[in-house]
Amino acid sequence: MFRIIKKSLKTRVVTGQYPKTESASRLVSPEAAHKMKPFQHSLTIREVDTGSCNGCEMEMNALTNSVYDVERFGIHIAASPRHADALVVTGPVTVNMERALKDAYKATPDPKMVIALGDCALNCGVYKGSYAVAGPVDRHIPVDVRIPGCPPRPAEIIDALQALRLDENRGPQSLF
């Protein structure tokens, strides 16, 4: 026990120790910001992988480590689409995952946001045109926000999620 406490004291706070990126507010349309209003203070995300190379998953996982720690912004990862405010979809939609994506979308309660994460979700990336790929995410479900990158860095994902919460009346929400 003492060893664990000693280690924690020695390590100190690492949260926020990452290179900053450019502001991502250009990614957010006024419609998306408006739709985001109910989730200004708390956003619960369900991640759905429809055929990525797993890079986007690794960066989504990194969001929950102690360096990025998205919980400090009121962003949670839910285990089920039924508990989610937003679906984060990664990868091109494969022929085999098309149905599962639509089911997950239907299972997510309204109002809901759909965030397409990574180049593949936006335009199928290197898999574009393949017989096994049934198009980008917005061919199958309505997409509100598009975050490009192959894969986007965790800091870029955080910036995009934060930009979504710009309140048109009050300016940017404070982080803490």
Next chain:
Amino acid sequence: MSTIDPNSSDPAVEALQAAFGAAIIKRDSLRGIPILTLKKDDVPVVAHYVHTHPSLRGTLSLLWAVDHRPHEARYGLFYLFTLTEHRDWLLLSTELRDDDRLFHSITPHVHAAQWYEREIRDMFGLIPKGHPDLRRLVRHEHWPKSTHPLKKDFQWDTVLKRAQGEYTFRHIEGEGVFEVPVGPIHAGIIEPGHFRFSVAGEPIMQLEVRHFWKHRGVEKLFEQQHMTAGVPLAERVSADTTIGHSLAYCQAVEDLFDIDVPIRARYLRTLFLELERLHNHLGDVGAICNDTAYVVAHSHCGRLKERIMQLNDRLTGSRFLRGVNRVGGVALQLTAEQMSGIVEELNDIERDFSEIERILSANASLTDRLETTGVLSERIAWDHGVMGVVGRASGIDRDLRRDRPFAAYDQLSIKVSLYRYGDVRARMRVRLDEIHESIRLIRVIRTQMPSGPIMADPTRTPQSSEWALSAVEGWRGEILYMVMAGQEGQIHRCKVRDPSFVNWPAIQWAVIGNIIPDFPLINKSFNLSYAGNDL
């Protein structure tokens, strides 16, 4: 392509010649790999002999098919065995001429062939006669009949129609037996796959893994590429193994173009491959602890993994080391300051990690959860040809870095970590050992790294239908690539094999008798790629 050596005195080949002289049509060799071309009907008996004979003990490492049309009306089938006793490769091959669609399944004798043969059936429409399980593997039930994407008359950008169909799971029936379906979308941030458990009370009686949800047609996409342009796609087979896959691809193409990669580039490739091993192993140790609800360790390991990802980013501009490997060498030079910066950072990480390791090993309840959980016996591991971290935790003493040195590993001595218990703890201990070994290797690389160029040019152009095999010990295990040249520098066929494809069936055995709540823990201790498996 192949240099025929009539005086070859390979003991394995001689033994086979003596036992099956009549079955062997041709003896050949390709860059030191002996190739025996067999009559189609004799493949199962020869494969059985190679697999079981005490002087050979071959495990099936790769099985692939090639459609030679439109130039020749035939399919080639290739069976690559790793001979345990010689730590060497042996390739058996056969062919199906004209309209012949039947080949003899070797699965009843060589268990490891089961998914390969089903894959060949799906992708080429060739039927493995005598295979005990002829259900679809890659093509899910809503794919139309007679869709075989790797046949040459199938267009890569075909828009598939939807059909009706049903996949039948293996059922266990009886009083109190329940089925628990899980997936394809899971609770965590992980990739999609379906698991079907049959349980009676708590213990799992059977697990059936159903995958290929993420099938993106990677091998067909390779066939649309020029040989020198396939690296970005190889990097995206499985992002966590960016360096492993791109390196295996580059090596195969470099073999075809006869490129002698400069020694400094080989050292740099080794360095980046070890960095990739490090960030994945650190993440895995944390994730295994997390699945026993030991969050402290998970937080610390996640922090260290992140440090390496940020180091990668600073060095190469990519957290996943994308864009590093190129056909002919590497894309970037590291300065002496950068090298010592890497070693300093890793020294600090190792100090930090050793403290975490002491906390882990002092925790009795963690050890209790890990020991005897998810045991994969050496026998089952060997039967399935299991490799990599999972294999070395079950007594399978294989590591390509030592057995078939590539990049700069011929200049380094590797200490291979080996355990025999085959439980989650053994798989974690292999990772712990390999973390220290990787850091040690990077220190050695820094002292030995020669100066010089980092790119080399091709010295020849491969003829159509020449091919090359390449193998890399990635952090998960053996990554194999077969690249066959086509017309005008195009790829005719590229077979990609991530170790996950081999290790997934084995997890079905490791969970038997365990409880479902331990499945995430066992799954995490295997940590297999879905993207690399589904292709």
